Amino acid sequence: MNHDAYPDFYISDILKSTKTIALVGASPNPERPSHRVMAFLLRKGYTVFPVNPGQAGKEIQGRKVYARLADIPEAIDMVDVFRAAHALPALVDEILALQVRPKVIWGQLSVRDDQAAAKAEEQGIKVVMDRCPAIEYPRLVG
Template sequence: MNHDAYSDAYIAEQLGRVRTIAVVGASPNPARPSHGVARYLALHGFKVFAINPGQAGRDIASLPTYARLADVPEPIDMVDVFRAPEYLPKVVEEALALIPLPKLIWSQLGVRDDAAAARAEKAGVAVIMDRCPAIEIPRLRLARVDS
């Protein structure tokens, strides 16, 4: 996959397969983008789980918060990564240990690691990097009809 550019159709197709999202690096601070995006996704019909080891057991943006992806009590369709690029390989490793595998790993603006993406794709997991779903959803006029 060429991660320098994604077609609108590809982004829409991938988001259309998603129902549950784990936001890795979700912040309890309402001023942080990870907080706002987690809230946006939940308000737009996705079931969202916050992942933040220091906040596990508390709510972030009125969402249940877990320490690790493996702690989420149901299958995760999309892992949305709000961590610095050097942490993406570790998040991909954690995601690839899940059963079932997530359908999509999405890394936020400024977060890219082509080797980590290749590893996920080799395992059959789609990857979108350096994009924000809270920007792409309204830009593409996507709506959840089953929410």
């Protein structure tokens, strides 16, 4: 897929069909974008699992924090990535090693690696990069 632009229906379908989200790089700091986006997603009714090894076992916004994706006790629909773009290839490998894979990998603003995306897409996982669901949701879902 060309990740320079996405059809609105592609993003809209993902946001409407997603119920559970692993938010990788979740922060307990209210000033951090990941904290604000997590709050937004929770307000919109998504079940969000924060992932941050340095915060594992604690809570962020009332949700238990997990050290890694494999620790999350239920299937997730989407992995929302708040990490530097250079971390995306290793994260895709972690995702591909899961017994139950998510349907979507979503790279936040500036999180883009076309090779990592191609690897995930070859395995049937949809990819969105350099976008924010807290921006796209109001624009496309309401």
